[in-house]
Amino acid sequence: MPLTKRQRRRLKEISKMIESSKTIRDDMTEIQQEYADEINDVVNEIRSSKVTQEVDVSTGTDLSVSDASTNEREKNSKKTESSTNEHQSEPDFEPSPTAEKAVAPAWAKKLWKGIAKKCHPDVLNFKDHTAIEISRRQSWFLEAKILFEKESWSRFLHIGVMLEEWVDELPATAQLKMLGDEYGLITSKVSAIQESLAWKWGSDWQNLELRIKIVTMVLQNSGVEPPSRLELIRILAKLELE
Secondary structure (H helix, E strand, O other): OOOOHHHHHHHHHHHHHHHHHHHHHHHHHHHHHHHHHHHHHHHHHHHHOOOOOOOOOOOOOOOOOOOHHHHHHHHHHHOOOOOOOOOOOOOOOOOOHHHOOOOOOHHHHHHHHHHHHHHOHHHOOOOOOOHHHHHHHHHHHHHHHHHHHHOOHHHHHHHHHHOOOOOOOOOHHHHHHHHHHHHHHHHHHHHHHHHOHHHHHHHOOOOHHHHHHHHHHHHHHOOOOOOOHHHHHHHHHHHHHO
């Protein structure tokens, strides 16, 4: 049964929430890593005076909650191919069959074709879209291909909704749940970042006691005896002046 206008609007609304939350998550992840690097600098300075082995702050402690594979996937999704001014595809363009799997549900195969017809680099040109929109669609195309191969249907469905490629084969309630689950994963990630030591280090910059506590904790976890409180204050004051 085809989706109603109201159902489509609701799907589009939650997809917009996903898209904006994803941007916030990515920005926070980048900032979080900068905070972790600052802690790493402090710890390495202290440790260099005691041992020669370098400390990797991002492992073994809750400084950065970012998953390496997720970061790599997000980076890959942001890499876009060069835009073209020529419409090179035929009207009956079909995506590469290598992207399809026999185990994929029929609705996903159909959606993949719809996404490819709107986002494949060969069909994008500046006559129909702005440079920003072309970049977004190229990014969505690369990400959708990866998601299809990994059978990550919630995020895959989200890309389809953003392109207004509607899936009438699934009930609206099922699609809303899939998108709701995707939104929940992103917001949970944001919450986890806010609870990490690295985020607390950067977001509560004026709290000297907290910063001393964090550095002391990281040093102890790495098997290094923390210096005196006075020395820690001196090192943190030096960081502030850089």
